[in-house]
Amino acid sequence: MPRALKKKERGVYERITGSGVWWIRYKQDGIDHREKVGTRGNAIKLYALRRAAVIEGIKLPANLRHKAITIEQIGQVAIEWYRNHGRRDLRTFSGRMNIIIDALGSRPASDLTPGQIDSWLSSHNDWTAATKNRYKTVLSKAFQLALIDGKVKSNPARLVAHRAEQNARIRFLLPDEELRLRKAIRERCPDQMAALDIALHTGMRKSEQFNLEWSQVSLERKTIHLEITKNGSSRTIPMSPTCFRVLTELWKKRARLPEEKRNDFVFQSSRYPQRLLDPKKWFEYCIDKSKVTNFRWHDLRHTFISRLVMKGVDLRIVQELAGHKTINMTVRYSHLAPEHNQSAIDKLG
DSSP states (O other): OOGGGSOOOTTEEESSTTSOOEEEEEEETTEEEEEEEESHHHHHHHHHHHHHHHHHTOOOOHHHHHHTOBHHHHHHHHHHHHHHTTOTTHHHHHHHHHHHHHHHTTSBGGGOOHHHHHHHHHTOTTSOHHHHHHHHHHHHHHHHHHHHTTSOSOOGGGGSOOOOOOOOOOOOOOHHHHHHHHHHHHHHOGGGHHHHHHHHHHOOOHHHHHTOBGGGEETTTTEEEESSOTTSSOEEEEOOHHHHHHHHHHHHHHHTSOGGGOOSBSSBOSSSSSBOOOOHHHHHHHHHHTTOOSOOTHHHHHHHHHHHHHTTOOHHHHHHHHTOSSHHHHHTTGGGOHHHHHHHHHTTO
């Protein structure tokens, strides 16, 4: 019988049309199960057997039940959990999770071992230790949620050794580099100068800055209040004169926009009525044009912190302004204040 005339059977399907490899799909205890069978005829027979077992309340063997849950399934559930909980790192999480799904998605979750996860991470020679740790964390979260739902019995990602990260990198913008960068921005995208100024005068993380809403900005009190930050706590950033001037100009610019083009975000797209998602495209172009090497957007935050330390600001105050969870993170910058350290030593006489 031609393929087009074949009667469709419930729960029986080809993952790849025309492959000749048939699968079955059914539910037991609210959990989706998928099994690779082979021929269409055998798939129809096995589906009937599985459905009968489900109706009669017969529990399938544990290894069979869990094999039906794939990495792709628990990954998609995790992405949906992030979306439903309004997590601000949804975009980053889903991006990493989709890369994991592309590589490991078809594997049964219960069969994945810590060694296999570690080998997959190690195979990416172009990833830093920090990047590999982030992917491990994403996969671990997916397993954790599946464990809570009873879809798996263990979390193999938790047993993967955490890689040592080199967090000593502190790259800050030198005065002549800043001049060249500003020149490139003025020539290429002058409207983005405000984003650069706010980054250099607040030290906000990229996600904090480009998710910033006007409700968090008080021009009267000259403060920016961040409710949710990376370390889980809120913080208030006082505005410098430059920061206040730039935000005031942005507020006036917003007031001149037609109502339909306004939104609540401080940094708006110049083309659409939505927030500016990422400065990467224009920033990398201007960095390259200005011949500033080995510099990322996050290094603007390093610049903010480094300049405070070099001006002799107390490390505890720097910690508060930067939103560091521990003083140890701030101490990494202490070597940038030699005059401050020398004045302390001079007190010994």
